[in-house]
Amino acid sequence: MEGYLDLYRRAENDPDAFWAEVAEREIHWFEKWSQVLDWKPPTARWFVGARTNVAYNCLDRHIATHRKNKVAILFEGEPGDQRFLTYQELHRLVVRFASVLKSRGYKAGDRAIVYMPMIPELPIAMLACARLGIIHSVVFGGFSAEALKARIQDLGATLVITADGGYRRGKEVKLKPAVDEALTECPSVRDVIVYKRTGSETIMQSGRDLWWHDLDQHATEDCPAVELDSEHPLYVLYTSGTTGKPKGILHTTGGYLTYITATMKWVFDLREEDTYWCSADIGWVTGHSYIVYGPLSAGATTVMYEGALDFPAFDRWWRVIEKYRINIFYTSPTAIRALIRQGDHWPDSHDLSSLRLLGSVGEPINPAAWEWYHRVIGKERCPIIDTWWQTETGGIMISPMPGAVAAKPGSGTLPMPGVIPDIVDLNGYEVGTDREGYLIIRRPWPSMARTIWGDPERFKEQYWTRVPGAYFTGDAARRDADGYFWILGRVDDVMNVSGHRLSTMEVESALVKHPAVAEAAVVGKPHEITGQAVCCFVTLKKGDWDHEKLGQDLRNWVAHEIGAFARPNEIRFTDALPKTRSGKIMRRLLREIVTNNTVAGDVTTLEDMSVVTKLASQHDED
Numbered sequence: 065m066e067g068y069l070d071l072y073r074r075a076e077n078d079p080d081a082f083w084a085e086v087a088e089r090e091i092h093w094f095e096k097w098s099q100v101l102d103w104k105p106p107t108a109r110w111f112v113g114a115r116t117n118v119a120y121n122c123l124d125r126h127i128a129t130h131r132k133n134k135v136a137i138l139f140e141g142e143p144g145d146q147r148f149l150t151y152q153e154l155h156r157l158v159v160r161f162a163s164v165l166k167s168r169g170y171k172a173g174d175r176a177i178v179y180m181p182m183i184p185e186l187p188i189a190m191l192a193c194a195r196l197g198i199i200h201s202v203v204f205g206g207f208s209a210e211a212l213k214a215r216i217q218d219l220g221a222t223l224v225i226t227a228d229g230g231y232r233r234g235k236e237v238k239l240k241p242a243v244d245e246a247l248t249e250c251p252s253v254r255d256v257i258v259y260k261r262t263g264s265e266t267i268m269q270s271g272r273d274l275w276w277h278d279l280d281q282h283a284t285e286d287c288p289a290v291e292l293d294s295e296h297p298l299y300v301l302y303t304s305g306t307t308g309k310p311k312g313i314l315h316t317t318g319g320y321l322t323y324i325t326a327t328m329k330w331v332f333d334l335r336e337e338d339t340y341w342c343s344a345d346i347g348w349v350t351g352h353s354y355i356v357y358g359p360l361s362a363g364a365t366t367v368m369y370e371g372a373l374d375f376p377a378f379d380r381w382w383r384v385i386e387k388y389r390i391n392i393f394y395t396s397p398t399a400i401r402a403l404i405r406q407g408d409h410w411p412d413s414h415d416l417s418s419l420r421l422l423g424s425v426g427e428p429i430n431p432a433a434w435e436w437y438h439r440v441i442g443k444e445r446c447p448i449i450d451t452w453w454q455t456e457t458g459g460i461m462i463s464p465m466p467g468a469v470a471a472k473p474g475s476g477t478l479p480m481p482g483v484i485p486d487i488v489d490l491n492g493y494e495v496g497t498d499r500e501g502y503l504i505i506r507r508p509w510p511s512m513a514r515t516i517w518g519d520p521e522r523f524k525e526q527y528w529t530r531v532p533g534a535y536f537t538g539d540a541a542r543r544d545a546d547g548y549f550w551i552l553g554r555v556d557d558v559m560n561v562s563g564h565r566l567s568t569m570e571v572e573s574a575l576v577k578h579p580a581v582a583e584a585a586v587v588g589k590p591h592e593i594t595g596q597a598v599c600c601f602v603t604l605k606k607g608d609w610d611h612e613k614l615g616q617d618l619r620n621w622v623a624h625e626i627g628a629f630a631r632p633n634e635i636r637f638t639d640a641l642p643k644t645r646s647g648k649i650m651r652r653l654l655r656e657i658v659t660n661n662t663v664a665g666d667v668t669t670l671e672d673m674s675v676v677t678k679l680a681s682q683h684d685e686d
């Protein structure tokens with residue numbers, strides 16, 4: 065604890081000196097900075113004038129050391145195939161692929177969409193882009209063609225990197241057909257590079273689609289990392305906000321790399337011989353920062369598993385941990401709750417004694433899940449780190465440092481050095497101990513989002529105007545007498561389903577595109593496994609509808625528009641939606657209905673809804 069406090073105070077008292085020291089120690093720079101931070105809210109520039117390269121830091125600098133033949137990526141496919149890519153081999157594959165991109169004319173500042181299964185070629189594609197300064201945007205393989213299209217268009221991508229498909233629950237999940245569907249309306253795209261993972265029949269459009277393995281025939285192993293400006297964009301990752309349109313969160317090079325390398329070591333207590341596994345999908349920020357860039361920059365062995373946690377049975381994860389003697393395991397509360405339900409005999413029949421540290425991310429972990437994780441998986445030996453952060457923060461912001469900060473189940477505990485969080489009311493005044501309020505971050509930190517792609521006004525308005533000069537997280541929290549932070553969930557119209565962010569507006573926009581739907585209102589409903597579930601209230605256009613069939617249709621419709629993970633749990637048909645006098649749908653009221661059942665039973669009749677409507681107009685008065 066003394067060590068943590070000392071570090072924290074140093075960072076607080078002289079942040080520039082602190083971050084300069086961390087950057088110097090953790091990162092290779094081709095050229096040093098003239099200024100640590102240039103901060104004109106909300107525009108931050110970190111390590112001004114410095115030059116570096118993320119791929120160089122993740123690969124080249126390690127192969128000159130004892131890490132040359134250390135496993136960088138340890139991959140297990142769902143069918144059971146394995147690959148052990150050493151730092152040297154990973155470097156070779158990245159350089160070859162980068163040489164292919166370069167020979168096709170792609171260069172720093174171009175944009176590439178990466179839409180792939182969880183196979184090593186996904187990080188290889190990311191690192192090859194980073195090597196050349198091509199800005200990548202990974203789209204989670206579970207997103208539909210529609211969602212993919214919107215991202216390609218918003219980014220103005222000229223290149224798409226994909227695969228024929230991947231494996232999930234014993235079946236092939238095809239990806240290429242979704243790309244074909246999306247590209248009917250994406251004129252900016254020149255090339256589609258397709259990696260052959262499953263070998264199933266794939267239609268290739270001549271003049272546009274290219275096989276990765278064909279291109280590799282002409283690859284070279286001479287493709288040096290480009291010396292990029294510290295503020296060169298590394299990637300754009302789309303996440304849900306409070307409108308129907310996803311936000312392209314932009315992360316840049318030097319500050320991002322510095323922060324995630326440092327937190328990788330602080331939070332995971334990383335040792336040279338560790339085997340580290342984060343079970344997230346690389347399509348989300350957790351995978352970017354703590355499967356790919358953080359672990360590789362820190363020279364760790366990072367595990368990638370392609371498939372589902374229940375395939376072929378509910379002990380797949382415990383098998384993976386036993387087989388590879390995994391030491392550090394990082395997962396989500398949703399997964400933990402799903403596994404609890406299957407019973408202790410699954411983990412109990414495996415040797416999990418290699419585990420030293422357990423982590424949690426993505427949503428609040430309820431005490432029962434924390435306790436099970438601690439007892440049944442960690443055998444009461446392993447500290448649990450509950451890490452709070454966001455796509456926008458780039459890296460972990462609040463988390464115990466194992467060994468230093470004592471945990472309390474359900475609390476993220478204390479901030480990372482250099483992170484100054486506070487809890488405030490609507491006017492920006494600090495609330496007292498044990499009071500609920502808005503979580504803000506008072507000072508800039510190196511891995512903060514720089515902007516929203518193509519929409520700097522929205523960036524300013526959403527994150528930097530509520531409390532002037534401070535970053536508004538959108539989460540509610542309270543701080544206890546020990547200074548520990550307790551995250552209470554979102555204060556905006558963002559749902560958290562299985563640790564995935566989903567905007568209520570995004571689902572509503574999808575629903576109202578359906579020809580039968582007049583209006584839709586969507587809220588998150590508490591769910592015992594997934595944290596929240598998507599619950600939709602829908603009014604229909606005139607017609608003779610079969611509600612049961614239409615309910616199914618609409619669930620599939622949303623899955624088609626956004627992705628299967630967004631498929632609503634419930635569709636409730638109603639004649640009217642509760643609105644304020646100004647016509648705003650009162651989701652707060654609907655949330656109450658789905659949470660507390662304040663209106664008993666089925667809410668599909670006019671009378672029930674009119675009660676709610678009346679209530680709503682009363683609420684509107686105050």
Ligand code: WTA
Nearest residue numbers: 425426427428450451452453454455551565
């Ligand atoms: C929630 C995921 C409680 C929070 C890294 C945040 C959490 C949103 C925690 C960001 C945690 C994440 N405890 N809530 N440990 N971690 N959240 O952008 O509401 O996908 O705002 O980033 O997840 O989700 P995102």
